[in-house]
Amino acid sequence: MLEVRDLRISFRTEHGRVRAIDGVSFDVAESEILGVVGESGSGKTISLLAVMGLINDPNAVIEGSIKLRGRELIGLKASEMRKLRGREIAMIFQDPMTAMTPVYTIGWQIAEQIMVHERIGKKAALARAIDLLAEVNIPNPREAIERYPHQLSGGMRQRAVIAMALSCNPALLIADEPTTALDVTVQAQILDLIRKLRRVHKSAIVFITHDMGVIAETADRVMVMYSGRVVERGTKAEILLEPRHPYTKALLDSIPPLEGEKPRRLKSIPGSPPSLLDLPKGCSFGPRCPSRFDKCAEKPPLEGGAHAAACFLKAAP
Amino acid sequence: MLLALIRRFGQMIFVMFGISVLVFLIFFVTPGADPAARIAGRNASPETLEAVRKSFGFDQPVWVQYYTLMKKLFVTQDLTSFVNRGWKVVPAVIDTIPVTLSLVIGAAVLWVIFGLLVGLIAAATRGSWIDKSLMALGLIGCAMPVYWLGEVMNLITQSRYHDSWMFSWVPPLGYKPLTEDPKGWFLTLVIPWITLSILYIGLYGRVLRANLIEAMQEDYIRTARAKGLSETRIMLRHALRTSLISFVTLFGLDFGALVGGAALLTEVVFGLQGVGKLTYDALQNLDLPVIMTTVIYASFFVVLANALVDVVYILLDPRVRSA
Known part of the structure; x- marks a missing residue:
């Protein structure tokens, strides 16, 4: 349902053009959960903001193609894009503490979204807000709609944000690290909720995270990003059990094992992600890669069909 | 919310009281100056000074003076100007x-x-x-x-x-x-x-x-x-x-x-x-x-x-x- 082809995003800056996203392509099928993993600055959030049409920077240049159910989104008129946002595509952001306007009640904010997209009265919209809050397991939804964001806990606020995102039954839900700012126990509840919502609403979900554990809990397919490129993609089992790209392997190695002997020190990836201003030639992970060899001076293409990795190693003998 | 409102207005009354006391102290109890002379204005006659003393009760304790002034300001509203003889001040301000x-x-x-x-x-x-x-x-x-x-x-x-x-x-x-x-x-x-x-x-x-x-x-x-x-x-x-x-x-x-x-x-x-x-x-x-x-x-x-x-x-x- 969502087809992203060769998406390139760059920003005009004082130091010349900075390429944040370099030829990213991916698909999301109906009611599928796609996990997008990567370190901070790998471009995972910005590529999905582009899908939402929410890159407002006048210096941003967006090229390529983003199709939602066959409809091209790049170059779409602002007013058309606005009609899609919140109705066809919804987004949940990382920090529930600041995601809602502090001066309006939860119910008002959910009803506002419904009323913007549908011909519906205020009463009916509020009634729907109550149903939605019940659906995301907020206790006493009738009272909760009268609450202001600061009166709810972080977990409850994130539920309210999810309820708002779901209010118009979007075909695609983009969740940008929705559990990162929450306690671990609350995290598990929110992940449960997201899986349940996928079953009930049949929405496709793009789940952005840097946490491989969260990916293991939720995703059907996984896309690993590094410095603005997709370095590996495949099903969850393929990525978690048979990672091909050294970066994916390194990410998985940095999770402490649950069973067996614990390593004395957790493995980390040496170095830090390259600056977008000064990307290395060839493979951008090259300078940090333990298996680097001569060929890595060239840019590796993303190859291999369903389970693809942008690395020459798999091809090498 | 109602409680917050009541509390806020309570504070307001308290602050107003504080201001009235402060103004009273500045004008009446500043050491080294005769308040009667200042109220009576420049070159006032001894009779005027005496009248001022009497009307503001400068021979009485300080708290009585405060009470007298507040009464003149808010209750009887008959505070008079001595510079402009007999002019009632409070109605003039209200006008x-x-x-x-x-x-x-x-x-x-x-x-x-x-x-x-x-x-x-x-x-x-x-x-x-x-x-x-x-x-x-x-x-x-x-x-x-x-x-x-x-x-x-x-x-x-x-x-x-x-x-x-x-x-x-x-x-x-x-x-x-x-x-x-x-x-x-x-x-x-x-x-x-x-x-x-x-x-x-x-x-x-x-x-x-x-x-x-x-x-x-x-x-x-x-x-x-x-x-x-x-x-x-x-x-x-x-x-x-x-x-x-x-x-x-x-x-x-x-x-x-x-x-x-x-x-x-x-x-x-x-x-x-x-x-x-x-x-x-x-x-x-x-x-x-x-x-x-x-x-x-x-x-x-x-x-x-x-x-x-x-x-x-x-x-x-x-x-x-x-x-």
Whole structure:
């Protein structure tokens, strides 16, 4: 349902053009959960903001193609894009503490979204807000709609944000690290909720995270990003059990094992992600890669069909 | 919420009491000066001095003096001026209040409406020539002294161009009570309103623009965009509502101060007998009872305006309600 082809995003800056996203392509099928993993600055959030049409920077240049159910989104008129946002595509952001306007009640904010997209009265919209809050397991939804964001806990606020995102039954839900700012126990509840919502609403979900554990809990397919490129993609089992790209392997190695002997020190990836201003030639992970060899001076293409990795190693003998 | 309101007004009463005590101490109990001599004015006769002593009870304990003064101010309202013999001060101040209120409220309506417009338009067109020219005009407005602007206005509307089609409607300077002559009231005040409000339009427009632009960076604005709201709605419903707090704070302070006499320059330039003008005249003759009364009146107004601002906070921001 969502087809992203060769998406390139760059920003005009004082130091010349900075390429944040370099030829990213991916698909999301109906009611599928796609996990997008990567370190901070790998471009995972910005590529999905582009899908939402929410890159407002006048210096941003967006090229390529983003199709939602066959409809091209790049170059779409602002007013058309606005009609899609919140109705066809919804987004949940990382920090529930600041995601809602502090001066309006939860119910008002959910009803506002419904009323913007549908011909519906205020009463009916509020009634729907109550149903939605019940659906995301907020206790006493009738009272909760009268609450202001600061009166709810972080977990409850994130539920309210999810309820708002779901209010118009979007075909695609983009969740940008929705559990990162929450306690671990609350995290598990929110992940449960997201899986349940996928079953009930049949929405496709793009789940952005840097946490491989969260990916293991939720995703059907996984896309690993590094410095603005997709370095590996495949099903969850393929990525978690048979990672091909050294970066994916390194990410998985940095999770402490649950069973067996614990390593004395957790493995980390040496170095830090390259600056977008000064990307290395060839493979951008090259300078940090333990298996680097001569060929890595060239840019590796993303190859291999369903389970693809942008690395020459798999091809090498 | 009701509790917060009651508490706020309780505080207000307490502060007003404190002010009255402070004013009393400053005027009556300052060491090294005879309060009776100061109240009686320059070159007062011994009989007047004696009369003052008696009427303010300077031979009695301090708290009785305070009580006597408060009674004269608020209950019997028979505080008399000795400089202008026998002139009842409290009614005189009360008479000037409608003039000042008419001037300040009218100007406040103008500056709130245009301040909002300037701030919103500038923030919405940020970086464009519209924004830049509005901000430049705002700065010019802030920079023009009100007495100079008032004189220029008078020069144009009362003398140079008074006979042209543009300003022939402007009546001569002075004040016409609203109850007697609503049309005259309005016409005499239009030019003073504009003069007084220009400074504040510039100031409020600039402050609001800065607050709006800051609010537009917030996470909840991104959420509002993700909801598919229009930019106008985001600006008016989400950014403006949270930006109004400092606007209201400024308004409370400025409004209170202006009603309390800070509109003096405008009143003098346009010949309006308001509280500011009254205080000014009293200062010239060292008419202590009048000065004292206007000081108390002015500080009460500032306190009241601030209490009202806090009430508006409670309405604007739910986070303040529970605190």
